[in-house]
Amino acid sequence: MSNIDLLGRRKFIAGLGIAAGAAMVAPAMAVSEKADGVKWDKEVEIVIIGSGFAGLAAAIEATKHGAKDVHIFEKMSYFGGNSAINGGLFAAPGTPMQKKEGVEDSVDRMVNDQLLSGRGIADEGLLRHVASHAVEALQMTLDAGSEYHPYLQQLGGHSVARTYQTSVSCGAGITQPLYKECKRIGVNTHNRSKFEGFLVGNKGEVVGVKMRQNYHFGEDQPGKVLNIRAKRGVIMATGGFAQNVDLRMAQDPTLTADVGCTNAPGATGEGMFEMFRLGAIPVHLAHIQSGPWASPDEGGFGYVSNYSIFNLPHSIAVSRTTGQRFMNEIADRKTRADAELSNRDEKGNPVPPLLISSFKDSKAHPNTEKVIKYNVGWKFESLEELATHFGVPLAGLKAQIAEYNGYVKSGEDKQFGKDMTLAKNKMIEAPFTVVRLWPKVHYCQGGVKVNTKAEVTDSFTGKSITGLYAAGEVCGGIHGVSRLGSCSIPECMVMGMTAARSLMNV
Structure with missing residues (x-):
């Protein structure tokens, strides 16, 4: 891939209905470039961008399957991202608490509830994949030390009670134990590290990333940019764009700055944009959910x-x-x-x-x-x-x-x-x-298209972009028009675990 090719792919941003330079409320967008001639500052086994549910689960799963040098990069000063402040609600079918409470449930039932909410455009294959592995993800949180209220909840749109909630009633009840588990097993974590673009090989494969050190959100950025080679691949777990007012207004003009938002300030979408520039397929960007x-x-x-x-x-x-x-x-x-x-x-x-x-x-x-x-x-x-x-x-x-x-x-x-x-x-x-x-703006159903291996699909070839995986809210099309509450945590974690398994070839 040439630099001209990369610049051509950036024209994809025009399809989002906004000017590329005006979209971000954060500093200037990332820019990918060809890796030929790049001086590598560091070489690692696996790069994970984002430290929410998806990124943390991916790091733990990769390590479980033999990875020795996993690095999580987080642009904010704190770890956990938007996940740390969400509701801590986790839906899964066939759980021990359901059996204890006599609740009849199944993967099919959970998927059907989600398809109904998705109003005909949800991705049944991805929903089924997540529901089929949701109990595994729930077990990962329990193994890491997460604690839950001793009762199930039946959230809106769910046909049965299938939702656990952390005892602290927020996502930190999951992200903090997962982060501690990452540190215990030797995952390398870096905060104040902003993604500045991909480094791409001659065949269009992702071979590394550019990361800015000493990043302070919303301020001028003096930190050095490092070129980091990823021997196995890159997992993008960068979340949604609900705090990017220009982008959300391009999809729905009613979602102005006057409309409240439940998200952390860093939910601005730079990682998603850069995957579009590489050729990733934008899916369902106009479906932005408000919490009722x-x-x-x-x-x-x-x-x-x-x-x-x-x-x-x-x-x-x-x-x-x-x-x-x-x-x-x-x-x-x-x-x-x-x-x-x-x-x-x-x-x-x-x-x-x-x-x-x-x-x-x-x-x-x-x-x-x-x-x-x-x-x-x-x-x-x-x-x-x-x-x-x-x-x-x-x-x-x-x-x-x-x-x-x-x-x-x-x-x-x-x-x-x-x-x-x-x-x-x-x-x-x-x-x-x-x-x-x-209502407040809460969740972006739109993002990049992925398959059940968490591989990012290239709109130019129809194949997967080699070396690139994505998980969590940065992905689009899974839930359709409306996501059911308590289904984001299992999706983020299962797809993060899936990305790790794909990357480790297991």
Whole structure:
């Protein structure tokens, strides 16, 4: 491949609907180059870019299969990436806790739930691959020391309860144990190391990377760029682009800087862009998911998100203008986000709806105390007090709660068809806990196309780009229009493990 070829491939960026130089909120984009004549500063066995679920799982799996010199590079000052601040929710079929709780589940059932949410354009082969190996990934976290709440959750769009959640109710309950395991087994880790491009051989194969040392996010970059040869290959685990406002607006103009985001600041997409420049196929970039459990009263993922995820199955979401329900509280994420966004006044201004729970049931989740303490949630002793505080019509709200409690008794939701399994015996009654709901940009379904070996497909040849693998949110097309909650961690980890196995030829 010549430098002219590389420059030609950069024209692919135009297909994303943006100017290449204007897309990034971070410093200038990476630029790949031909490796001929390059002076190598370092030679290693395996290069992994990104230290989230996918990168950490890949490092552990590669070492397990005999790799001796694995290096993880992380551009931020801290390890774990966006994974460390996610909800810590892990879906898998046929787990020990499901068997203990008498939950009937299977790979087919989990895949079918995801295909329904994907609205016809999800990749069944990749979903099946992930679901088939999800228990292995879950076991990796347990072996590393992750701890989970002693109960399963049934998240929106899932037909059964299959979701574990870390005891600390965030992704750090997985990334920290995996990172410690990486250090224990001798994986080399480098923070403040920014990916600056691939080094490419004469046949278009990836033979190494350029990494900038001493990188400080959002500042001028004085650090030296090292040319690092990867003897076995490079695994890209660089995450999504939800914090890249220009790129997400190019796909959906409504996702402006005014729209909140649950992601870490480093989720800006440079690694994805550079794979496109090499010829990787862009898939589903316009499908950007918003989390319907988020709160407009706090920044980022916050405390309310996990609180809501836990409570939605046995709570009601109501419009502040009518006091009536407007959605199935555990429908898939897109269905709920769209329904919440319809809550507006006559002028089109947002009127965030309310999630109302019984305090006796909500307090089972540790975040309940925090949402009240930090004034992002409220506790009310009576319905009158609640209605007055938010200006909700009392008569409409009383009638709605009475109707819903009837569904709790009968086990059938005649309004929206909500699965009432986890609402059994959980009446909406005083005292109440209330939070406000409004979606935040959360997950990018789009990215580079990969196969079930985690190989990156070349759009020019239809074959895999030699020496290049990708795993996690940087990949696209797996989930389709809408990803089910708690399916990102198994996807990231399974595909990271898969990349390691492919690279090690096992």
